[in-house]
Amino acid sequence: MRLSHILAGAVAALSLAPAAFAQSGPQAARSAAGPDEVVAIVGGRVLTGTSVIENGVVVMRDGKIVSVGAGTAPAGARVIDAAGKTVAPGFVAVDSGLGGTEVGSVRGTNELRNRSNTLSAAFDVSYGLDPWSFTLPVARLGGITRAVVVPQHPGSSGGHVHEEDTAGAGDGGFQTPGLFAGQAAIIQLAQGPDILVKPRVAMVAPFGEAGADIAGGARGAQFVLFKETMAEVRLYARNKAAYERAGLRSLSLSRADLEALIPVANGTQPLIVTVHRASDIRQVLRLAREEGIKVILDGAEEGWLVAGDIAAAGAPVLLNPISNLPSDFEMRAARAENAAALNAAGVVIAIKGNEGSTHRAREARYNAGNAVSHGLPYGAAIAALTANPAKIFGMEGRFGQIAPGAAADVVVWSGDPLEPLSQPSAVFIDGVEQPLTSRPLLLRDRYRQQTPMPPAYRNP
Known part of the structure; x- marks a missing residue:
């Protein structure tokens, strides 16, 4: 040819x-x-x-x-x-890149990466969403009707993520390195131009090994830098007028980033923390307690070791239950029973898809089925795909349930939705039937x- x-x-x-x-x-x-x-x-x-x-x-x-x-x-x-x-209710993809990237390794199609340290926390993925992305109908055929789209960062959960292309990797700027990857958004997957449901639902930051690398190589450096950043945000919030007339000492973040972090500092916007090791999880929970911030743990492969601490802190977890191998020293104790152990301890969990939950977002239901085979109750697995993500991101009762008053996101399956061979015969989003x-x-x-x-x- x-x-x-x-x-x-x-x-x-x-x-x-x-x-x-x-x-x-x-x-x-x-x-x-x-x-x-x-x-x-x-x-x-x-x-x-x-x-x-x-x-x-x-x-x-x-x-x-x-x-x-x-x-x-x-x-x-x-x-x-x-x-x-x-x-069943439509599934909710968490820690996802849906609508924000087409080909992860092609920079021009990826709106989830931000390499500027002059703008880190204020990076808002909602402005780069593409309602005509080819990834959306594929995910919809996997029963997904909503997604929480997050910016990529060192330590992100998948696809072709290169640390030099993500937040914290740039040179110069107000704070080098930048601790924050930006702000997540909720979308719906119905056909049409208006997919944005709610922007700025959470701030995103890596901790553990990835966060330590950003901060200079040591975990202790990141925690101290984070606390200093929160102190500067609170100083700025109390003295905006002085800042505007240059009557305030120099701060390490741009005004846009300072503004974006005020809801995190005052505890009204959750911080999605990517963390894996049990000891790091405990330190993140300690940091949240000391700073009065709300955290959502992302990853937490060793969470089962400290499940009681996580439950006592009221911190929800976004996890992939098939992350069960010690791929590095942060996940030495990863195991397939992690989801079951966290759920049994009273932790609210949400189950993720694979490789950034974009091109393989539909595999979240397979992951939930695997979690069931390793001890997670079936009802808890369904909740981890539907009601729990809505609850975690402040949308409880608005979607993720088949209940009066909730959005009519409903999928009719040929069989058990956690069985790979089951397929949808009808998908409704906001009551509108979608083409299959x-x-x-x-x-x-x-x-x-x-x-x-x-x-x-x-x-x-």
């Missing part, structure tokens, strides 16, 4: 751009379910996120769950028969064996 034919094929493949989805996209999807239409899903096994209802009826209207329970569909409702199937397609499926259908082959694939 000549090079010109190969290039032509590549161009043809790329021609399946976001517009390819628009023909069955937001307008078509929304016309199928008007704002006043009542939809009833009947006869399925309903996992509400907190309980199970056999042969249940889920009623949706105007983007919300109206009711869930036993009985029959209301008169005039559009009925979806879910007999023999499972009905994606770019990979369109490419499959276009380039599967056919006669004649597309021009770029014909022999000369």
